[in-house]
Amino acid sequence: MTAPPVTPLVSLRSLTYAYRTRRRAETVLHGVDVDVAPGEFVTVVGPSGSGKSTLLHVLALLDRATSGTYRFDGRDVGALSDRERAALAREAVAVVFQAYHLLDDLTVAENVAEPLRYQKVPAAERTRRAAEVLARFGLDVKADRYPAELSGGQQQLVGVARALAGRPRLLLADEPTGNLHAAQGGAVVDALRELNERDGVTVLHVTHSERWAAAGGRVVELLDGRVVADSGT
Ligand SMILES: Nc1ncnc2c1ncn2[C@@H]1O[C@H](COP(=O)(O)OP(=O)(O)O)[C@@H](O)[C@H]1O
Numbered sequence: 001m002t003a004p005p006v007t008p009l010v011s012l013r014s015l016t017y018a019y020r021t022r023r024r025a026e027t028v029l030h031g032v033d034v035d036v037a038p039g040e041f042v043t044v045v046g047p048s049g050s051g052k053s054t055l056l057h058v059l060a061l062l063d064r065a066t067s068g069t070y071r072f073d074g075r076d077v078g079a080l081s082d083r084e085r086a087a088l089a090r091e092a093v094a095v096v097f098q099a100y101h102l103l104d105d106l107t108v109a110e111n112v113a114e115p116l117r118y119q120k121v122p123a124a125e126r127t128r129r130a131a132e133v134l135a136r137f138g139l140d141v142k143a144d145r146y147p148a149e150l151s152g153g154q155q156q157l158v159g160v161a162r163a164l165a166g167r168p169r170l171l172l173a174d175e176p177t178g179n180l181h182a183a184q185g186g187a188v189v190d191a192l193r194e195l196n197e198r199d200g201v202t203v204l205h206v207t208h209s210e211r212w213a214a215a216g217g218r219v220v221e222l223l224d225g226r227v228v229a230d231s232g233t
């Protein structure tokens with residue numbers, strides 16, 4: 001008996017991305033084909049300039065592909081209106097950036113709780129969820145501190161906690177360890193793995209460090225805007 005086919009959470013076909021300046025047009029992604037199944041943990045590697053962040057921005061629905069298709073859980077996102085795309089991004093996708101992007105004048109707990117407003121989560125539930133995700137990463141003791149009072153590694157864990165609080169289906173992390181020392185980076189990657197394994201969140205971790213690719217799981221390698229290796233196919 002064969003298992004029924006699973007709809008990929010992410011399916012890219014012949015995806016291209018080009019940008020145009022006054023002087024030239026340049027293609028950054030050249031026909032990317034990738035499927036990511038629900039619950040997968042994918043590490044995307046490639047040298048600086050290979051198109052990793054561009055791909056991540058398209059996946060995060062922050063940018064539209066120039067051509068090709070991007071299906072999210074079977075829905076062709078290219079066919080959605082801006083409003084529908086924004087709603088999908090808000091409900092289903094979370095991004096962790098290299099530079100943390102925490103708000104300096106909000107406490108740690110407020111940083112985690114605040115974005116849940118946009119999902120129309122009631123105030124009491126926002127507070128409860130923030131406490132819960134912070135406790136998971138050992139940051140409950142820092143809940144009332146401000147980001148500047150935390151180490152870089154702790155700030156990035158707050159970024160991961162904030163992403164998790166929104167209960168995304170897809171979590172995208174763009175070089176989340178890029179500003180961190182090895183031990184702190186390890187804690188952040190462990191947190192990504194934990195929310196994949198325990199919460200079933202599909203994770204795509206972009207890094208230019210081979211070190212994290214060696215940690216196991218599927219590795220997709222980009223070079224000059226093309227997928228040149230994919231251990232999952
Ligand atoms: N809108 C844009 N304007 C100018 N250059 C861009 C734009 N988008 C992407 N690029 C260029 O595309 C290439 C890939 O960039 P990026 O996706 O950031 O790579 P990576 O994240 O792998 O380092 C780089 O050469 C970058 O400068």
Ligand SMILES: [Mg+2]
Pocket residue numbers: 052053054
């Ligand atoms: Mg990048």
